[in-house]
Amino acid sequence: xxxxxxxxxxxxxxxxxxxxxxxxxxxxxxxxxxxxxxxxxxxxxxxxxxxxxxxxxxxxxxxxxxxxxxxxxxxxxxxxxxxxxxxxxxxxxxxxxxxxxxxxxxxxxxxxxxxxxxxxxxxxxxxxxxxxxxxxxxxxxxxxxxxxxxxxxxxxxxxxxxxxxxxxxxxxxxxxxxxxxxxxxxxxxxxxxxxxxxxxxxxxxxxxxxxxxxxxxxxxxxxxxxxxxxxxxxxxxxxxxxxxxxxxxxxxxxxxxxxxxxxxxxxxxxxxxxxxxxxxxxxxxxxxxxxxxxxx
Numbered sequence: 001x002x003x004x005x006x007x008x009x010x011x012x013x014x015x016x017x018x019x020x021x022x023x024x025x026x027x028x029x030x031x032x033x034x035x036x037x038x039x040x041x042x043x044x045x046x047x048x049x050x051x052x053x054x055x056x057x058x059x060x061x062x063x064x065x066x067x068x069x070x071x072x073x074x075x076x077x078x079x080x081x082x083x084x085x086x087x088x089x090x091x092x093x094x095x096x097x098x099x100x101x102x103x104x105x106x107x108x109x110x111x112x113x114x115x116x117x118x119x120x121x122x123x124x125x126x127x128x129x130x131x132x133x134x135x136x137x138x139x140x141x142x143x144x145x146x147x148x149x150x151x152x153x154x155x156x157x158x159x160x161x162x163x164x165x166x167x168x169x170x171x172x173x174x175x176x177x178x179x180x181x182x183x184x185x186x187x188x189x190x191x192x193x194x195x196x197x198x199x200x201x202x203x204x205x206x207x208x209x210x211x212x213x214x215x216x217x218x219x220x221x222x223x224x225x226x227x228x229x230x231x232x233x234x235x236x237x238x239x240x241x242x243x244x245x246x247x248x249x250x251x252x253x254x255x256x257x258x259x260x261x262x263x264x265x266x267x268x269x270x271x272x273x274x275x276x277x278x279x280x281x282x283x284x285x286x287x288x289x290x291x292x293x294x295x296x
Contacts (some may be wrong), residue, residue: 068205111135128295
């Protein structure tokens with residue numbers, strides 16, 4: 001297995017990725033990966049890409065615009081619609097590779113990347129299979145209810161004030177990407193910090209900051225409108241002990257998705273075990289590869 005540094009264009013932005021290549025003669029298909037909020041290619045997506053390549057899948061882990069080694073301003077800004085466009089252009093990049101069969105391209109989304117994978121697959125028939133691993137299943141109503149209506153309204157008011165200040169001053173406001181003490185942060189609490197805030201998940205291209213309005217993007221994402229439109233075979237892998245994204249969210253998404261679909265629940269105790277703990281990552285990869293093999 002080798003790793004090739006690659007670049008491709010997305011809406012005029014230069015995106016940088018690591019293309020994990022399987023041993024010649026073992027190729028089974030191709031997969032593009034997209035991962036958690038604030039993540040870069042050296043973290044979760046790269047970890048998964050390596051293991052996909054070991055099983056014969058050419059796997060692309062890349063930095064979305066505004067993040068890591070890729071172009072885009074403001075830096076560390078979550079742009080939801082742009083991430084879907086980046087994925088679409090990543091599929092185009094893979095389809096043009098001579099060693100890739102365009103009829104065997106899949107998408108794998110981990111955590112927040114699951115939403116972007118669904119939004120892409122709903123309207124891009126080049127995606128022949130989709131895997132969602134420890135994915136988020138946000139919709140604004142669900143997020144409002146979990147924050148509480150008053151707290152959610154107050155937070156939206158805070159974002160409106162930030163937008164106004166940025167308009168008045170031209171200065172972008174930043175929050176921590178992770179904060180073990182809680183808000184303000186893109187991912188508040190001790191568990192995200194246990195991965196991103198330690199050597200466990202520290203990547204050379206990762207910074208512990210995000211634009212404050214990235215969090216508005218994160219909290220107002222919607223997967224429910226897109227799931228019923230996904231015609232590609234869909235695999236959902238989730239941890240039964242996931243506290244950040246309850247297993248009930250994954251089960252509800254599975255119920256809403258059309259056939260063909262499969263669900264795998266793993267006996268995790270938290271969310272981030274499916275980021276880098278091979279006790280759970282390897283069964284997830286094995287099931288995903290089997291699913292891709294049978295459906296592409």
